[in-house]
Amino acid sequence: MVEERKKLVELKNIDLIFNKGKRNANKAINNVSFDIYEGETFGLVGESGSGKTTIGRAILKLYDKDIDSGEILFDGKDVIKLKGEELKEFRAEAQMIFQDPQASLNGRMRVKDIVAEGIDVNGLAKDADDRTKQVEDLLKLVGLNHDHLTRYPHEFSGGQRQRIGIARALAVRPKFIVADEPISALDVSIQAQVVNLMKDIQKKEGLTYLFIAHDLSMVKYISDRIGVMHWGKILEIGSADQVYNHSIHPYTKSLLSSIPSPDPIFERQRTPIVYDPTAETDGQVREMREILPGHFVFSTEEEAAEYKKTATL
Numbered sequence: 001m002v003e004e005r006k007k008l009v010e011l012k013n014i015d016l017i018f019n020k021g022k023r024n025a026n027k028a029i030n031n032v033s034f035d036i037y038e039g040e041t042f043g044l045v046g047e048s049g050s051g052k053t054t055i056g057r058a059i060l061k062l063y064d065k066d067i068d069s070g071e072i073l074f075d076g077k078d079v080i081k082l083k084g085e086e087l088k089e090f091r092a093e094a095q096m097i098f099q100d101p102q103a104s105l106n107g108r109m110r111v112k113d114i115v116a117e118g119i120d121v122n123g124l125a126k127d128a129d130d131r132t133k134q135v136e137d138l139l140k141l142v143g144l145n146h147d148h149l150t151r152y153p154h155e156f157s158g159g160q161r162q163r164i165g166i167a168r169a170l171a172v173r174p175k176f177i178v179a180d181e182p183i184s185a186l187d188v189s190i191q192a193q194v195v196n197l198m199k200d201i202q203k204k205e206g207l208t209y210l211f212i213a214h215d216l217s218m219v220k221y222i223s224d225r226i227g228v229m230h231w232g233k234i235l236e237i238g239s240a241d242q243v244y245n246h247s248i249h250p251y252t253k254s255l256l257s258s259i260p261s262p263d264p265i266f267e268r269q270r271t272p273i274v275y276d277p278t279a280e281t282d283g284q285v286r287e288m289r290e291i292l293p294g295h296f297v298f299s300t301e302e303e304a305a306e307y308k309k310t311a312t313l
């Protein structure tokens, strides 16, 4: 018998409009639906302004406004309705790691206090010794050590600062982490280290990730499934292999063609594919249609029929 995978996060027809009703109204999320299964990494990619961060923050209920329509479920519970104790529990269960560790860490606090913030807020330590022990364990988990406890963020490299950000997120023992471009500000040589660290921690702690990035090059290493966003909509969802090696939507193909190759011969032959977005505004009715098992593309019925003829496994 095939075991049903548990859905940890469910997004159902989400709309989110900034400045609703005003002249500068902006539909940052437009009828987005997808699920994130427990234990998986869901990669969300797309160019700047496509709505990735808005989705991550909406799931975590970090805006002072609610989504405008649709439903977000976390562990079966409606996120919009969470209040009191349930909201506090959710705040610990669902954490965020930010793009710029420099900006997200308080420069006047020592590492031990930065990492312990969530422990203190949630009363997770029995006493001062237990607090220090928990912080030390967290630092060890992210590849830092005892000597780092009393230092300040500016004494660390970018990669180390991101490790501190990860330790801080883990301090409250979350189930789910939104990692918003966690490696984009880092040197390429450090990016793989942080991705590998996140993968190791995921295995050890049984975490579920939403991993946000603007290109597909690193996302494919960490993601089980990938969603491609453009103009507030998801245009393609599939396994990392389906999206990276067998992409279907022209926008995904264009994103892939824009990744520079480290191989100079490939790089010289690489021709970026220019995406024509007018199809998204031609008035035709499009929805996510399953082209191959688990591989969905935003398309009309006719487009889906065409995609099915040429799609490869």
Ligand SMILES: Nc1ncnc2c1ncn2[C@@H]1O[C@H](COP(=O)(O)OP(=O)(O)OP(=O)(O)O)[C@@H](O)[C@H]1O
Pocket (backbone or CB within 6 Å): 018, 019, 026, 028, 046, 047, 048, 049, 050, 051, 052, 053, 054, 055, 214
């Ligand atoms: N607080 C806000 N108020 C008004 N508009 C916003 C707000 N946050 C985001 N937006 C707008 O919503 C759209 C989606 O932005 P979002 O930050 O989610 O995109 P993104 O794909 O994460 O981009 P980036 O990679 O640059 O972070 C953009 O047009 C942005 O200008």
